[in-house]
Amino acid sequence: MLKKIFVLFLLTVTGVALWQSFRHAPFGENRVGDVENPETVSAFYLKHSPETLHTANSVTAIVVNFRGFDTLGEVTVLFLAATGLASILYRRKEDEEEEGGHLPVRVKLKSSTLVRTGAKILFPLILLLGIYVFVHGHLTPGGGFQGGAIIATGFLLMFITYKRFNVNHKIMVWLESLSGLAFVLIGLYGLVAYGSFLQNIPWTGRLNDLISGGLIPLIYIFIGIKVATELTNVLDTLMNTKPRKK
Amino acid sequence: MNSFQEVFIRYRELMEIAVYGVAILLILIGLYAVLTKKHLVKVVIGLSIMDAGVNLLFVGVGYITNHTAPIFSPGYEDAADKMVDPVPQALVLTAIVIGFAVTALALSLVIRLYRHHKTANIEQLNSLRW
Amino acid sequence: MVISPVHYIVAPLAAAFLIPLLNKLYDDAARVVPGIVLGYLVVVSAVLVPQVLHNGPITEIIAGWRPPFGINLVMTPFSAILALLVSFMAFVIWLYGFRFRRTLKGGVVMYYEILQMMMTAGALGIILTGDLFNMFVFVEIAGITAISLAAFYRDRDGAEAGFKYMLLGSLASVFLLLGILLLYTQTHSLNMAQIAERMPAVAQGVKIMALIFLLVSLGIEAEMFPLNSWAPDAYSQAPSPTSAAFAAVLGVAAVYALARVSYTLFDAQSVSMFLMVMGFLTMFFAETAAIAQTDLKRMLAYSSMGQMGLVMVALGIGNETALFGALFLIINHAVIKALLFMTGSYFIYNNNSKRLVALNGIHKRLPYVSFLFSLGALAIIGFPPFSGFWSKFYILSGAAKRELLPLIIGILAITIVEMTYYLRVIGRIYFGKEETEPASHKPSINALVAMTSLAVIIVVLGLYPDLISGYLHKASMFLLDKQAYIQNVLSVK
Amino acid sequence: MDIYVALLILFGGALVAFFIDDLNRRWTGPVALAFALAAAVAFALTPEGQHFRLSILGFDLHWQQDAAARFFGWIVLGLTVLALIYSVKYMEGKARLGYFYAAFLMSAGGMLGVSVSRDLISFFVFWEIMTWTSFLLAIYNAYYGVETKGIKYIIFSSIGAYAMLTAIVMAGHYYHTYDIADLWQAGAFSFRNHWYIPAFLMLGFAVKAAVVPFHVWAPDVYAKTPMSFTTVFSGAMSKMGVLGLLMVLTGLYAGGGDGMFWFRWILGWLGGITAVVGTLQAIRQNDAKYLLAYSSVAQLGYIVTALATGTRLGLMAALYLAVLHAAFKGALFMVAGAVEKQAGTTDFREISGLIKRMPWTFFVALVSVISLAGVPPLGGFVGKWLLYESLITETHSYFLVIVIFFSSTAAFLYAYRFLFGLFLGQAEEEIKQVKEASWWMLLPMLVLAAVSIVTGMYPGLIFKPAADVLAGWGLPVPDWHMSILLNNWGNGVDLVTVGSTVGIVFVLVAIYITLKGRKTTKWVSTKDISTSGEIPSPQDNLTFQRGFFKPFERAIGRLYDWDANGIWEDLGAALEAFFGFVRKIYTGNAQTYALYVIVFLVILLIFGAKIFS
Amino acid sequence: MTSTSYHSPPLVHYLYTFILVWILWYAFTTSLDPAELIVGAVIAAVISFITVRYFECCDPILLAPQHLLYFIQYFFVFLGALIKANFDVARRVINPKLPINPGIVKFESKLNNRFAKMVLANSITLTPGTLTVDVKGSTFYIHWIDVKGGDPETAYKEIAEPFERILLKIYG
Amino acid sequence: MTAIVINIALMLIGTAAFIGLLRFVKGPTAADRAVASDTLSVIGIAGLVLLAYVFRRYIYTDLALVYAVLGFIGIIVIARFIERAL
Amino acid sequence: METVLLILHYAGLFLILLGSVFLFLGALGIYRMPDLYNRLQAGTKASTLGAMSTILGVGLIQPSWFIKLFIIVIFIALANPLSSHALARASYKAGVKPIITSDTDEYAAVADEAGKPKTEKNTQTL
Numbered sequence A: 001m002l003k004k005i006f007v008l009f010l011l012t013v014t015g016v017a018l019w020q021s022f023r024h025a026p027f028g029e030n031r032v033g034d035v036e037n038p039e040t041v042s043a044f045y046l047k048h049s050p051e052t053l054h055t056a057n058s059v060t061a062i063v064v065n066f067r068g069f070d071t072l073g074e075v076t077v078l079f080l081a082a083t084g085l086a087s088i089l090y091r092r093k094e095d096e097e098e099e100g101g102h103l104p105v106r107v108k109l110k111s112s113t114l115v116r117t118g119a120k121i122l123f124p125l126i127l128l129l130g131i132y133v134f135v136h137g138h139l140t141p142g143g144g145f146q147g148g149a150i151i152a153t154g155f156l157l158m159f160i161t162y163k164r165f166n167v168n169h170k171i172m173v174w175l176e177s178l179s180g181l182a183f184v185l186i187g188l189y190g191l192v193a194y195g196s197f198l199q200n201i202p203w204t205g206r207l208n209d210l211i212s213g214g215l216i217p218l219i220y221i222f223i224g225i226k227v228a229t230e231l232t233n234v235l236d237t238l239m240n241t242k243p244r245k246k
Numbered sequence B: 001m002n003s004f005q006e007v008f009i010r011y012r013e014l015m016e017i018a019v020y021g022v023a024i025l026l027i028l029i030g031l032y033a034v035l036t037k038k039h040l041v042k043v044v045i046g047l048s049i050m051d052a053g054v055n056l057l058f059v060g061v062g063y064i065t066n067h068t069a070p071i072f073s074p075g076y077e078d079a080a081d082k083m084v085d086p087v088p089q090a091l092v093l094t095a096i097v098i099g100f101a102v103t104a105l106a107l108s109l110v111i112r113l114y115r116h117h118k119t120a121n122i123e124q125l126n127s128l129r130w
Numbered sequence C: 001m002v003i004s005p006v007h008y009i010v011a012p013l014a015a016a017f018l019i020p021l022l023n024k025l026y027d028d029a030a031r032v033v034p035g036i037v038l039g040y041l042v043v044v045s046a047v048l049v050p051q052v053l054h055n056g057p058i059t060e061i062i063a064g065w066r067p068p069f070g071i072n073l074v075m076t077p078f079s080a081i082l083a084l085l086v087s088f089m090a091f092v093i094w095l096y097g098f099r100f101r102r103t104l105k106g107g108v109v110m111y112y113e114i115l116q117m118m119m120t121a122g123a124l125g126i127i128l129t130g131d132l133f134n135m136f137v138f139v140e141i142a143g144i145t146a147i148s149l150a151a152f153y154r155d156r157d158g159a160e161a162g163f164k165y166m167l168l169g170s171l172a173s174v175f176l177l178l179g180i181l182l183l184y185t186q187t188h189s190l191n192m193a194q195i196a197e198r199m200p201a202v203a204q205g206v207k208i209m210a211l212i213f214l215l216v217s218l219g220i221e222a223e224m225f226p227l228n229s230w231a232p233d234a235y236s237q238a239p240s241p242t243s244a245a246f247a248a249v250l251g252v253a254a255v256y257a258l259a260r261v262s263y264t265l266f267d268a269q270s271v272s273m274f275l276m277v278m279g280f281l282t283m284f285f286a287e288t289a290a291i292a293q294t295d296l297k298r299m300l301a302y303s304s305m306g307q308m309g310l311v312m313v314a315l316g317i318g319n320e321t322a323l324f325g326a327l328f329l330i331i332n333h334a335v336i337k338a339l340l341f342m343t344g345s346y347f348i349y350n351n352n353s354k355r356l357v358a359l360n361g362i363h364k365r366l367p368y369v370s371f372l373f374s375l376g377a378l379a380i381i382g383f384p385p386f387s388g389f390w391s392k393f394y395i396l397s398g399a400a401k402r403e404l405l406p407l408i409i410g411i412l413a414i415t416i417v418e419m420t421y422y423l424r425v426i427g428r429i430y431f432g433k434e435e436t437e438p439a440s441h442k443p444s445i446n447a448l449v450a451m452t453s454l455a456v457i458i459v460v461l462g463l464y465p466d467l468i469s470g471y472l473h474k475a476s477m478f479l480l481d482k483q484a485y486i487q488n489v490l491s492v493k
Numbered sequence D: 001m002d003i004y005v006a007l008l009i010l011f012g013g014a015l016v017a018f019f020i021d022d023l024n025r026r027w028t029g030p031v032a033l034a035f036a037l038a039a040a041v042a043f044a045l046t047p048e049g050q051h052f053r054l055s056i057l058g059f060d061l062h063w064q065q066d067a068a069a070r071f072f073g074w075i076v077l078g079l080t081v082l083a084l085i086y087s088v089k090y091m092e093g094k095a096r097l098g099y100f101y102a103a104f105l106m107s108a109g110g111m112l113g114v115s116v117s118r119d120l121i122s123f124f125v126f127w128e129i130m131t132w133t134s135f136l137l138a139i140y141n142a143y144y145g146v147e148t149k150g151i152k153y154i155i156f157s158s159i160g161a162y163a164m165l166t167a168i169v170m171a172g173h174y175y176h177t178y179d180i181a182d183l184w185q186a187g188a189f190s191f192r193n194h195w196y197i198p199a200f201l202m203l204g205f206a207v208k209a210a211v212v213p214f215h216v217w218a219p220d221v222y223a224k225t226p227m228s229f230t231t232v233f234s235g236a237m238s239k240m241g242v243l244g245l246l247m248v249l250t251g252l253y254a255g256g257g258d259g260m261f262w263f264r265w266i267l268g269w270l271g272g273i274t275a276v277v278g279t280l281q282a283i284r285q286n287d288a289k290y291l292l293a294y295s296s297v298a299q300l301g302y303i304v305t306a307l308a309t310g311t312r313l314g315l316m317a318a319l320y321l322a323v324l325h326a327a328f329k330g331a332l333f334m335v336a337g338a339v340e341k342q343a344g345t346t347d348f349r350e351i352s353g354l355i356k357r358m359p360w361t362f363f364v365a366l367v368s369v370i371s372l373a374g375v376p377p378l379g380g381f382v383g384k385w386l387l388y389e390s391l392i393t394e395t396h397s398y399f400l401v402i403v404i405f406f407s408s409t410a411a412f413l414y415a416y417r418f419l420f421g422l423f424l425g426q427a428e429e430e431i432k433q434v435k436e437a438s439w440w441m442l443l444p445m446l447v448l449a450a451v452s453i454v455t456g457m458y459p460g461l462i463f464k465p466a467a468d469v470l471a472g473w474g475l476p477v478p479d480w481h482m483s484i485l486l487n488n489w490g491n492g493v494d495l496v497t498v499g500s501t502v503g504i505v506f507v508l509v510a511i512y513i514t515l516k517g518r519k520t521t522k523w524v525s526t527k528d529i530s531t532s533g534e535i536p537s538p539q540d541n542l543t544f545q546r547g548f549f550k551p552f553e554r555a556i557g558r559l560y561d562w563d564a565n566g567i568w569e570d571l572g573a574a575l576e577a578f579f580g581f582v583r584k585i586y587t588g589n590a591q592t593y594a595l596y597v598i599v600f601l602v603i604l605l606i607f608g609a610k611i612f613s
Numbered sequence E: 001m002t003s004t005s006y007h008s009p010p011l012v013h014y015l016y017t018f019i020l021v022w023i024l025w026y027a028f029t030t031s032l033d034p035a036e037l038i039v040g041a042v043i044a045a046v047i048s049f050i051t052v053r054y055f056e057c058c059d060p061i062l063l064a065p066q067h068l069l070y071f072i073q074y075f076f077v078f079l080g081a082l083i084k085a086n087f088d089v090a091r092r093v094i095n096p097k098l099p100i101n102p103g104i105v106k107f108e109s110k111l112n113n114r115f116a117k118m119v120l121a122n123s124i125t126l127t128p129g130t131l132t133v134d135v136k137g138s139t140f141y142i143h144w145i146d147v148k149g150g151d152p153e154t155a156y157k158e159i160a161e162p163f164e165r166i167l168l169k170i171y172g
Numbered sequence F: 001m002t003a004i005v006i007n008i009a010l011m012l013i014g015t016a017a018f019i020g021l022l023r024f025v026k027g028p029t030a031a032d033r034a035v036a037s038d039t040l041s042v043i044g045i046a047g048l049v050l051l052a053y054v055f056r057r058y059i060y061t062d063l064a065l066v067y068a069v070l071g072f073i074g075i076i077v078i079a080r081f082i083e084r085a086l
Numbered sequence G: 001m002e003t004v005l006l007i008l009h010y011a012g013l014f015l016i017l018l019g020s021v022f023l024f025l026g027a028l029g030i031y032r033m034p035d036l037y038n039r040l041q042a043g044t045k046a047s048t049l050g051a052m053s054t055i056l057g058v059g060l061i062q063p064s065w066f067i068k069l070f071i072i073v074i075f076i077a078l079a080n081p082l083s084s085h086a087l088a089r090a091s092y093k094a095g096v097k098p099i100i101t102s103d104t105d106e107y108a109a110v111a112d113e114a115g116k117p118k119t120e121k122n123t124q125t126l
Ligand code: NA
Pocket: A057, A060, A136, A137, A138, A139, A140, A141, A142, A143
């Protein structure tokens, strides 16, 4: 009890401090400044995203190009989380013995037949939605991460409704590796051809065309594939750890 | 027409409380869970709530009254000066993905801890000390 | 393709993505490829570091957007030296562990190798990036690999260590994000040089808040008391090459981040007292905890924390002399602690126990390893003529220049504590009564090469510190010169 | 020959010795000896006044072959060579010889380095090398020493060394130089400017010289280290403390000795107390090694007192005693080592009557003990004479004279006990198997005994280099003659005459006793002694040696209650307990750790404005 | 991406899935830009390849004109029920004191097709006072807010009959 | 007229979301919270589409679609969790 | 054409209003109904129709958005009852007892088939 009061005191101080400091950035205030003569990075991006990169979604322009290096790191974080997860949860013979000879199982109980039927119909729809989201990453809200996540939830739906729905790990490994590699190679192409890593090609098309933004949509597609496979992998690993009687 | 937007302007202070306040509150709630909940999963949930609060704060900071999403979709090609700050949105995307990665890793650790100790009570998790 | 700083990041990344594929084609790919990559990074360092030291900092533009608009990598003399150190140490650690992990099976080796290599990439990213948010990303890369590696072994309490690290690491990333966001709202930039340039205009209150969040966050990573409680667990539970890398790779990057934030983003003066006091407390609590340890790796972990504390003290002292000492100490600590973990690992391997009691009389079974361990122990205490002495001497001289007599006395008093437990271990190794004689695992040739090369560095740097002192002076001067950093980064076209 | 050659030979020899042990264990000792000899030759060939300068990290290291370097360098090298000759047989068959000889040579190198260093940085570097290598030797005989006894040595040494280091960095800051001569010039060692610089330096030297209350490490370490190194440990390494004190005092006196009186008084009395404490403790020891160890503490007390006088005769006495102590105490430790090797123990209660079994060893012991006791005609006498002269006629410290006199007189008791306990009395059956030590061991012992004898008649042999040291450092130099001892009133004693007379008498008496003693001795077991009416328990050791000086101990009993050792050990235990308590903050609970983080954050948030202003 | 434990489905299934997905793509993009259509075709091909095994909702035969009519009929029946259901809900929500007599009843459906069963179940859920709790085989378990009779026949009549009649015409 | 209707609709939806939130807070079982969040997600989808209209941004409708999909799968996962089938 | 658009506009407004009212009622339903199954009954029907109506209403006002909004509507029609069913089934299996006044619970006998012990009261909270 005393501890909780103490914790509440700590939280109060933290909260007040946070509130006070963020009052210095009033909500809704325009801190971007003049877009035509940018003083801030935001203004610069808002100017050059449509003008130079011809990318409608300036968030995408930032994520994939202006700050594409962050994104490469981000993709790596995801990849490493999947690797770490696998290294933490891999099953050894000893584990199985410890658990009394249980086999891993994804879901313990059969799911509702209705949901199973529904899942089958929705699965392609969800995949398509995911792909749509990352293919149009430079035009509409969303992108590689969002699209990848949607695809992974599609797989999640199948995982939890079907005991025996399995992904082909070999294909997953290939997709995962190659898409990650493709990102790096595109970056290296920029380095070799134009002098800086991840630099976009000069031809960036027309604003709001599907084929626009130079290499941005291409990169986002690879990110989408990578994120989709990665997240699916993570879900697969996490769900494949429950013991089941032999 | 957009009285919705007028509300945003007129009650800026209120919105500030609503957005920043909720974000900070989320951080604090998450922190509370981290500091007091005994179940490992609840601690991890606490961390996720904290992450959510921070992410919300990011998005909130980038908002500009009466401005729109920084997407130059048809009809908005020349609205650059009417768009909210895109940078925090890009950053928050990264933060979310990283938060997800950490959460997944945390859960895997919880699974292993549970399997090993047959308990998910954080207080019984002290074989390593001093 | 001309060698440029971005190779530090891209090479390991590409390799990490590629390894799962190659491993399907060639069984040992997962073990070999990281070595090639890390070796390549050493080559990159060998090319770039002299350039930086002679021609001044390199600022590499990424994606074609000049700073502050794009992310950029900055290789100052300070970061260049640390990048060289980190890549070299990572390579040596890889070499050391090359045959060690034969005992592990199948895909697990691949996970291990990828994570270990990427920890280095994360550390290099932290050291090289000129962008604050990018630093966050690399901190997370390093953090995730470190958590996974701490939890790697099943038969230890790895998961517990990993969970603790994860918990504190997550708090760290929340605070780091808050700090970055606060700075962003005030300076409208994420580029460290531009933030530094615009810092004077920021209101004092917000500045301090941002500073607090950044310091707490990086303090967790840099093992600052009382934020360092994850460290003993993580160090002691991780596989030994990883423990070595915690000290030699991750620790280096964490301290670098702390230094960069304190010196470039903020005023070194305003954090001086804080760093000195916290560094000193870190030393005190770590070394006093170390003395009572019964577990070798845990003892070494506490010792690492103590050394980090000393580095923080030196950063706090903040004059050129102390910074020189700090940089030298970072190098020494990386090399020596890695040697101690490597040799200690063979003790553990032979004894099947991490307990110090098991070390009694082990020199009969592992004479050369014992010799190297003792050398490392003497060096880390700071006994001349080993390299540890010079760094400590410089730090003390720096303190003397600020006439901080109590600090000097305090540091030395704690050194006596440190000395006590290291010498006890040496005593055990050489004079303890041996109980049983289990089968010996002699170190493999690659491990011998790795350990010996570190020992040689320790001795050579001790006898001839001027081999590197010129560079270290340059680096520490540059760290102090905030305007030069801003100038260098922002003038890039 | 350059000055660094001898050093390189010693350090290189250490490396060679370490690794040669793996090839052939019998070569290790001779190889080490060869290196030591080579170093001695190199040192001899180094011309007087030669400088060697080296810049490391911007520090100008400065080594010089001057009078002081030669004086202390020869103490080090002489003892090292002799001790290594002794070691060849003494260490035969023991384990870890590579380790032993490597540490030995490095330690010698460290001491030689200290002797030649003329800047504080190289001084400190060599000082530390000598310290940690000697630590490695101090723990050589038992791991259990590491936990308690050996670690005490290194802790005390490091307290001293780090006090020095503090002084050094502060001096570097204030005076922008580490060169000793420049520091003298600048008055760095004066109490007036920064009192802690000289004070901390002297603290470091006092620990090495085993001055009370920092002496507690010495007895254990001297007694536990292999005797062949204890010789050097007690004979030479403690003299490095003397060298350091002399160096600081030089600076102090050069600075006009401002307000020095109180300081000299303190140092002098510390020396006196050290002498008394060492002597009283030596008396009650049952083990020859411990007796000698405490005796060393006492003897160093004299030297410190002599240094503290700061007068012509006093300084001379200090340097003279430094050499003599090296000679006779070195010899005595070798004797103890020989007895230990041949008879298996040095415990008086286990042993007696070795005189017939080890006559040469006895001879060395006799000569050295006489020299130690300060009785004419041997060298020790001259040192005592000088000390008394200085205290009485130059500083008029009469109380101190009484203390020193008390200590010297009491020293007869332990000197007697040492001789009697080991060599005289009746030999038990098991003693009769004991043989004389090997000539490899006897040779260095005899050489050291010869030093005592020769200096007893020709003290000028030491006066001359000592005077050079004093003159070289600008300290007052007394008049001296090769073999005539002058007092302040102008009367002289011809030591050669005294020496020869006493020598002839001694030989005659010795012959008489030997002849007569053989007839009258009647054998009774020494372990069958009455217990004065008390009923002994089975555990009681009934050897008569057990209560050797019981009456004396009873007489001064209260003095023994104050046990510095116990206080230090209590302090250490209290510290460890405190540390054990402190580390409990690492509770192992992840949530507590998170709480630490938040508490820390909140503290910063509340006080941030103050902390980071 | 999915495992290949079943024998491979006929080509027409691929084609059918492909077309449906492609149409959906068009719905998402609502653009006749050739680039979009080409990309959509490629994606639809990939998805049909991945999911053809699972995507079994609607046989092409369902597109026959008479079936289309039934669909429209079904739609209106359903819409009516839905609106009725909503006013029922409104009534109950605004005045929760209305007599309720909840229970779970079961009935047997004559439908064999899984998709049809799902449509029926969903329709039941959206119509007044009923909620499909589970379907086992062809037995439907329905939570009924106002049970008018516990026996399966009554339940069937009250709950499923109007929908199933039409569905049987299509899938029967 | 349009504005009035839209504003009323927004208010109704907002109130609905608030009431749903009350049930979410109240529980009492996990299943009840799941029911609440299910309804909330549907309310949210409608709200999103309405807001897209308010702001006249077609691209926001994508969000509604994605939200619908994720909300549905989320509820299915929670349902599986509630029946302890995962 | 103008007129058509105008009609569509007002129809759309009507649908929006109607939809939002039903959404409101749905929310009220899940708040006020006595047990979980009744809440589901009310919540699903009202929210499904409400959302569909609102979204279609917007589609009528903005005809160029119609196709995509129609997809959303179809999705809701398909998915929302399914999710409600899944929740009802799961809750029942997890032991959340419905209020039964009609003495009819045909499901009780078969719900248990997984061999899971039924608890009297569901104590599982998130
Ligand atoms: Na997008």
